[in-house]
Amino acid sequence: MGRWQPDARGRLGQAAMELYAERGFEQTTVAEIAQRAGLTERTFFRHYADKREVLFGASGALQELFASTLAGLPRSVAPMDAVATTLEAVAAEFRDRHAFVRQRQAVIAANAELRERELVKLASLAATIGDALRLRGVKEPAASLAAEAGIAVFKVASERWTASTGHRELSDFLQEALTELKAITAGA
Structure with a gap:
């Protein structure tokens, strides 16, 4: 039935x-x-x-969201600012999904094969961002650096959000991670 x-x-x-x-x-x-x-x-x-x-079926849609959001931004937006705006758009897709993401991450953390697959997914996202930035006219190595930094911010913020109680949004953690990235690179 x-x-x-x-x-x-x-x-x-x-x-x-x-x-x-x-x-x-x-x-x-x-x-x-x-x-x-x-x-x-x-x-x-x-x-x-x-x-x-x-666990990974939505990866393609996530890649498309990264690519389409970046493609829709004016070319005048600086690469890292474009990545930050894109991360905000992605975070909106995770509203009201904290419990699911937390459960998903627990399953992945308990299995080496799944952890490896998650890393491959993140590398694919970084490649997608890099490609989208290059299409916007961003030269190397800036496109790759901005893409990898964006994925690092996404990963760190996602881990912190997943470990949290879920009362704050993913976007809050993304903003904090972006602020930290800016702080550590300002002294360089």
């Missing part, structure tokens, strides 16, 4: 996250995820390529 209810993808994602938290990522099977969601394995594979995609 349950498989005819709406939002199969959401139900599968929720079931997967619950099982990952209860049993661990490696010990959870696709069959168990589908069963918990009241769906079939076939339905799972219509929505996700594999069980890792529950």
Whole structure:
């Protein structure tokens, strides 16, 4: 009966996250995820390529958001300011998602393969930002430096936000990290 209810993808994602938290990522099977969601394995594979995609399936959309936001900014905006504005746009996508992000990070932290995949995701985001900056006419090494610095700010702010109670927004932590970056580079 349950498989005819709406939002199969959401139900599968929720079931997967619950099982990952209860049993661990490696010990959870696709069959168990589908069963918990009241769906079939076939339905799972219509929505996700594999069980890792529950955790990383939104990476493409995140890359697109970074690229499109940067592309939409006036060329007169300095590279690091453009990255900061883009980080703010990305942070808006994480509103009301603290509990999910916190649970996702706990699953990733408990598994070496997933930690590696997270690093690959961050490297891909940095490459996307660098490409978008180069399209804006930013030369090397400034484009790569701004992209890598932006991802470092995003990573540090995300880690601090995830470890927090969730009463403050990700954007607050991003602003703090950007301020710290400016402070440490001002003395250089």
